[in-house]
Amino acid sequence: MAAPKKRNGKWHGTVYSHTDENGKRIYHSITADTKAEWLAAEKEFKARKALGEKEKKKVRDTVGDIVEKYIALKTPVLSPTTLDAYNRIRHHAFPGLMAMKVSDLTRTIVQQQIAAECQRTTQRSGKPLSAKTIKNEWFLVACALKELCDLQFRVTLPKVAKPIVELPEPAEVFEAVRGTDIELPCLLAMWLSLSASEIHGLTWDDYTKEKLYIRKVRIRTSKGLVVKQTGKAEKRIRVLSVPPYIDALIADMSRESEYIVPLSPTQVEKRFRAISEAQGWGISFHKLRHINASVMALLSIPTQYAQERGGWKTPYTMQGVYQHTFGEARKTFDNVIDNYFENIVKNSAK
Secondary structure (H helix, E strand, O other), X not given: OXXXXXXXXXXXXXXXXXXXXXXXXXXXXXXXXXXXXXXXXXXXXXXHHHXXXXXXXXXXXXXHHHHHHHHHHHHHHOOHHXXXXXXXXXXXXXXXXXXXXXXXXXXXXXHHHHHHHHHOEXXXXXXXXXXXXXXHHHHXXXXXXXXXXXXXXXXXXXXXXXXXXXXXOHHHHHHHHOOOOOHHHHHHHHOOOOOHHHHHHOEHHHEEOOEEEEOOEEEEEOOEEEEEOOOXXXXXXXXXXXXXXXXXXXXXXXXXXXXXXXXXXXXXXXXXXXXXXXXXXXXXXXXXXHHHHHHHHHOOOOHHHHHHHHXXXXXXXXXXXXXXXXXXXXXXXXHHXXXXXXXXXXXXXX
């Protein structure tokens, strides 16, 4: 676009409008009494043009198209697991809604589609989707519609029920896994509060005698296992003291694999699930980390130390950290936790 020029007492200029079917660029002419008025008219024309393009886009695109474009826009900043989850939602969630044109959406239609999604069943279990799953699905769709179409709908989602889980006693778990090939990963979760992805990310360069450096995770994606050099949050990066019993287990592991726990996440989960079902616990491997949090509460470990040890970030999972922890105090509380589990080991040996 050329700058406007004054001719015969008025300001004249053109602004790009569109490209026709032959590839020719078409310009819109603007004439005004003053340069300020011309610039204001130019701004108004561009705003109307942008709005018109958005409306055309809304008429042409389906909800599925918008979700795909949103995923593409966010891909550079998404973790592999989040990207996998988003793609699964795009291709499986809200099948009726995804096929609809954005321009046809109303609050009533969207609410009807949410109700239909509540009736959809999973391929694996044949049971209706959980309220949490539907909430996660709608979160992606709502974000895409808001960011790319400036659309928001006030809808009612199914309420996520708080599950009631009865955890087994730590001593029971220790007895059940002792001597098995999953004893080490189970104790890393229950004793040291490592998540499954942190356990499977541990390599031999993360270990020195009596110390574990938690600085990467290994996660499952559609492309297989992927290593990330940091966890979900900065506070997941931490150093943990290794008690003698776990230190001995690590020392006995073969160094043929670069990973301290050579079993895959699926192998560990399946073997623990078999033990859990045989014992009548009905819990997943991840619940071992819940046991650790429960033990720290039982032992009255101060919140800031418990949160630092477990690598939790938000007050929702653990109450927030409001001050730095002190090295000597950290050792004291580590010893309290280690003594609790070491007593389990000693009593089990009797």
